[in-house]
Amino acid sequence: MTTTATRLDELLRRDYPHGFVTNLEADSLARGLNEDIIGLISARKREPQFMLEWRLKAFRHWLTMTEPGWASVRHPPIDYQDIVYYSAPKSGKDGPKSLDEVDPELLRMYEKLGVPLQERERLAGVAVDAVLDSVSVGTTFKAKLAELGIVFCSFSEAVHEHPELVQKYLGSVVPYTDNFYATLNSAVFSDGSFCYIPPGVRCPMELSTYFRINAKDTGQFERTLIIADEGAYVSYLEGCTAPVRDENQLHAAVVELIALDNARIKYSTVQNWYPGDQEGKGGIYNFVTKRGDCRGANSHISWTQVETGSAITWKYPSCILRGDNSVGEFYSVALTNHHQQADTGTKMIHIGRNTRSTILSKGISAGHGSNAYRGLVKVLKSAAGARNYTQCDSLLLGDQCRAHTFPYIEVKNATAKVEHEASTARIGEDQLFYCMQRGLSAEDAVSMIVNGFCKEVFKELPMEFAVEAQKLLGVNLEGSIG
Amino acid sequence: MTSTDRILADFIRAAPLLPGAGVAWLTRARQAGLERFAQTGFPTPRDEEWKYTSVASIEKRSFTPLPNGAHAAPPELNALAFPHFPGHCVVFVNGRYSPALSAVGLLPPGVALESVADTLERAPDALEPLFAADNRETVFGALNTAFMADGLYLYLPRATTIEEPIHLYFVVTNKNAAIHPRNVIVAEEGARATVVEHYAGTHGVAYLTNAVTRIFAGEQAAVDHYKLQQEALQAFHVAGIHATQDRGSRLWSHSISLGAEIARNDISTTFDAEGCEATLNGLYLARGRQHVDHHTRIDHAKPGGTSREYYRGLLDGASRGVFNGKVIVHPQAQRTDARQLNHNLLLSKDAEVDTKPQLEIYADDVKCTHGATVGQLDDAQLLYLRSRGVDEAVARSLLVYAFARDVIERIRVGALRSRLEEMLLARLPQGERVRALA
Numbered sequence: 052m053t054t055t056a057t058r059l060d061e062l063l064r065r066d067y068p069h070g071f072v073t074n075l076e077a078d079s080l081a082r083g084l085n086e087d088i089i090g091l092i093s094a095r096k097r098e099p100q101f102m103l104e105w106r107l108k109a110f111r112h113w114l115t116m117t118e119p120g121w122a123s124v125r126h127p128p129i130d131y132q133d134i135v136y137y138s139a140p141k142s143g144k145d146g147p148k149s150l151d152e153v154d155p156e157l158l159r160m161y162e163k164l165g166v167p168l169q170e171r172e173r174l175a176g177v178a179v180d181a182v183l184d185s186v187s188v189g190t191t192f193k194a195k196l197a198e199l200g201i202v203f204c205s206f207s208e209a210v211h212e213h214p215e216l217v218q219k220y221l222g223s224v225v226p227y228t229d230n231f232y233a234t235l236n237s238a239v240f241s242d243g244s245f246c247y248i249p250p251g252v253r254c255p256m257e258l259s260t261y262f263r264i265n266a267k268d269t270g271q272f273e274r275t276l277i278i279a280d281e282g283a284y285v286s287y288l289e290g291c292t293a294p295v296r297d298e299n300q301l302h303a304a305v306v307e308l309i310a311l312d313n314a315r316i317k318y319s320t321v322q323n324w325y326p327g328d329q330e331g332k333g334g335i336y337n338f339v340t341k342r343g344d345c346r347g348a349n350s351h352i353s354w355t356q357v358e359t360g361s362a363i364t365w366k367y368p369s370c371i372l373r374g375d376n377s378v379g380e381f382y383s384v385a386l387t388n389h390h391q392q393a394d395t396g397t398k399m400i401h402i403g404r405n406t407r408s409t410i411l412s413k414g415i416s417a418g419h420g421s422n423a424y425r426g427l428v429k430v431l432k433s434a435a436g437a438r439n440y441t442q443c444d445s446l447l448l449g450d451q452c453r454a455h456t457f458p459y460i461e462v463k464n465a466t467a468k469v470e471h472e473a474s475t476a477r478i479g480e481d482q483l484f485y486c487m488q489r490g491l492s493a494e495d496a497v498s499m500i501v502n503g504f505c506k507e508v509f510k511e512l513p514m515e516f517a518v519e520a521q522k523l524l525g526v527n528l529e530g531s532i533g
Numbered sequence: 534m535t536s537t538d539r540i541l542a543d544f545i546r547a548a549p550l551l552p553g554a555g556v557a558w559l560t561r562a563r564q565a566g567l568e569r570f571a572q573t574g575f576p577t578p579r580d581e582e583w584k585y586t587s588v589a590s591i592e593k594r595s596f597t598p599l600p601n602g603a604h605a606a607p608p609e610l611n612a613l614a615f616p617h618f619p620g621h622c623v624v625f626v627n628g629r630y631s632p633a634l635s636a637v638g639l640l641p642p643g644v645a646l647e648s649v650a651d652t653l654e655r656a657p658d659a660l661e662p663l664f665a666a667d668n669r670e671t672v673f674g675a676l677n678t679a680f681m682a683d684g685l686y687l688y689l690p691r692a693t694t695i696e697e698p699i700h701l702y703f704v705v706t707n708k709n710a711a712i713h714p715r716n717v718i719v720a721e722e723g724a725r726a727t728v729v730e731h732y733a734g735t736h737g738v739a740y741l742t743n744a745v746t747r748i749f750a751g752e753q754a755a756v757d758h759y760k761l762q763q764e765a766l767q768a769f770h771v772a773g774i775h776a777t778q779d780r781g782s783r784l785w786s787h788s789i790s791l792g793a794e795i796a797r798n799d800i801s802t803t804f805d806a807e808g809c810e811a812t813l814n815g816l817y818l819a820r821g822r823q824h825v826d827h828h829t830r831i832d833h834a835k836p837g838g839t840s841r842e843y844y845r846g847l848l849d850g851a852s853r854g855v856f857n858g859k860v861i862v863h864p865q866a867q868r869t870d871a872r873q874l875n876h877n878l879l880l881s882k883d884a885e886v887d888t889k890p891q892l893e894i895y896a897d898d899v900k901c902t903h904g905a906t907v908g909q910l911d912d913a914q915l916l917y918l919r920s921r922g923v924d925e926a927v928a929r930s931l932l933v934y935a936f937a938r939d940v941i942e943r944i945r946v947g948a949l950r951s952r953l954e955e956m957l958l959a960r961l962p963q964g965e966r967v968r969a970l971a
Binding site: 121430445447448449450451452453454455456457458459460461462463464465466467468469470471472473474475476477 | 581585864867877879880881882883884885886887888889890891892893894895896897898899900901902903904905906907908909
């Protein structure tokens with residue numbers, strides 16, 4: 052076993068395959084953060100007054116806040132004055148109308164990542180709103196979606212074309228006072244995606260965004276807002292990869308989902324940002340606030356995430372189950388290798404009657420990785436008949452890794468039923484032996500077992516994502532032995 | 534005057550009267566405890582460890598320490614729900630040892646079973662290492678060190694066994710008293726003992742019990758520890774039980790919480806050598822506006838440890854149950870096997886439960902699981918019973934009884950087990966008929 056283990060160690064130490072830097076001319080502001088910078092961001096984006104005011108309110112509130120210290124992650128202090136808060140690729144200035152107008156350099160980059168826009172457009176029928184650094188550079192299928200009344204565009208565009216929707220819903224799920232990182236995002240967010248599905252419309256294709264952090268030292272502050280009006284349905288995919296960098300980069304995104312009566316939103320994420328090297332140097336700090344509001348009766352929001360990247364992940368996609376009979380779901384696979392740290396989980400806040408939630412979390416720790424599940428299931432007094440089922444399992448690969456579970460369960464209604472179970476174990480020698488004596492190599496055996504461990508989550512992903520997710524786990528973990 | 538100032542003033546007044554006042558190491562320990570308290574004051578819900586339990590009502594009551602203990606006439610013990618259990622019996626009234634009420638039988642040679650206050654007068658140095666600061670203790674533990682007046686000192690030499698259980702009765706009769714009992718149990722290699730701590734007070738009297746028990750289990754030693762908390766319903770009960778285990782030792786900790794307006798228990802054990810075992814067993818019954826909180830912590834610091842934890846709660850009225858169970862597997866603690874379960878039944882619409890099982894794992898060759906549930910009686914089980922002609926009230930009581938019995942059955946002191954069963958039946962609406970059925 053020792054020789055296999057050594058060889059597998061080598062596999063574990065593989066270089067990040069998506070590490071490269073594309074040279075794009077960037078149009079950036081100076082470093083630092085003050086009211087002038089916020090004014091400049093807002094002016095560059097030619098935003099209406101209400102946006103500027105909102106940003107400034109957030110900024111002033113942010114000045115009164117301190118960074119949260121409760122997560123089980125460690126990092127050197129972040130100098131928020133040493134970050135460039137706005138950077139737009141020059142070539143994207145006038146907004147390409149078709150892919151032909153998109154910077155060929157950019158297209159090549161996506162190609163290297165395995166996200167050929169044209170391919171996807173043609174083969175998979177996916178509309179891609181690609182976000183590079185801070186400005187949306189390519190939007191497809193817009194016309195087709197517009198026929199159904201679906202609005203799917205960059206956030207900046209939405210601010211101009213649908214200010215009434217933005218004003219009505221922005222900050223209604225994650226208020227600008229919410230938490231340190233969300234407040235920072237509210238003040239400086241550069242762009243993101245906006246999506247509105249009108250009543251009764253079922254979005255005919257998976258909507259998708261590819262986030263990518265590119266320009267050096269650029270914090271990325273995305274803002275996504277998705278509204279499913281009464282009876283609407285949408286499935287949204289978010290995928291991320293980022294090039295190799297030495298300096299840590301901060302990413303503080305905010306995602307807000309709103310589901311009205313009988314609406315359903317399915318939000319899937321594959322996150323594979325640069326995790327830092329084997330010594331834990333560099334990598335992305337991913338401090339994200341994601342929250343869905345099941346505002347209407349019988350609404351349904353489900354989060355599925357596969358987190359394999361980032362040096363630090365701090366992320367709790369949550370559901371506020373306000374509407375009667377609404378349903379919240381959270382399916383997660385989080386992998387930490389080398390010195391990666393993940394503190395992730397969910398909050399399910401049961402407010403409406405007969406609300407139901409399911410939490411399924413699978414954590415895999417390898418190398419010196421640290422993986423924490425932190426979740427809250429809260430049943431308020433009004434939530435008669437609420438139901439929750441939570442399962443969080445951890446798989447340990449390597450004697451230096453860490454796995455933690457911090458589930459909070461608060462029940463204030465006696466008709467609620469809440470169940471939580473968690474387990475932590477490593478891959479059994481017997482399981483490995485069983486696979487290997489049937490002719491599988493050690494790495495294939497581990498890969499198979501890990502994929503089996505994650506299967507229940509992967510099956511929640513749209514097909515093309517599920518394939519990618521399996522590939523990612525394979526690359527990031529292939530053959531590690533506990 | 535802030536609560537911290539008040540406690541400092543209490544200390545200045547009480548310190549010269551406390552046992553061991555002339556003992557240098559103890560004076561230092563008491564001052565260190567007081568300083569620790571003075572740094573933070575009483576915990577607030579902003580403190581993660583006290584998120585669900587507010588001690589504001591303890592803080593504002595100004596309970597006063599009684600350094601000299603009992604002034605009142607010796608109470609009628611039976612009137613305070615103290616039946617006479619078989620075995621050795623050590624009684625503390627208002628925090629001080631009462632020889633007249635105690636009855637200790639014959640003990641094996643070398644065993645020390647005495648009052649901590651007496652030991653501090655006669656041979657204080659034996660206690661010094663047993664009073665060392667312990668980072669598992671809460672700020673109430675620090676207060677206990679500052680003010681502790683008495684308690685049990687039990688020392689079992691190598692390979693001694695005390696067959697009969699040792700019953701400790703802590704009874705409080707004084708209004709507004711703050712009682713700080715301190716118990717120390719040392720079991721040397723291969724020694725075995727069973728200790729029952731039983732807390733109660735005069736009905737209708739408000740007081741504070743702030744107890745600390747430390748258990749040192751040597752190689753292959755076995756300690757079976759029980760805490761039966763039946764304080765007056767107006768009283769406040771805070772207790773820390775902290776064990777340290779050597780190679781191959783076994784600990785059973787049972788915590789039965791029935792009384793007090795607010796009860797908070799911090800129960801922990803550390804596996805300091807290979808092959809230790811611990812079973813933490815707990816039952817909390819609350820009604821009215823009672824608030825009961827158990828914080829447990831098992832440190833698997835060395836390889837090959839096994840821990841099991843079973844906590845169950847029955848919450849009625851507008852009561853609130855809190856559970857936090859930490860299992861920490863340290864980097865070297867391979868081959869750890871840890872399981873934890875917490876089940877809660879909400880019996881009324883205003884009851885509330887906050888539970889937080891918690892795993893922190895720094896090793897890889899481990900098997901750890903935990904489960905927590907909050908819910909009501911199972912409709913299918915109710916239907917099953919009703920379809921067999923058991924009326925609904927009896928069926929409900931029977932299911933509640935069965936739920937609690939899971940914990941009671943693990944109690945190995947027969948007299949205590951049957952007494953608890955009786956008490957449980959007495960609380961149930963159809964207890965008599967359940968008794969007939971069970």
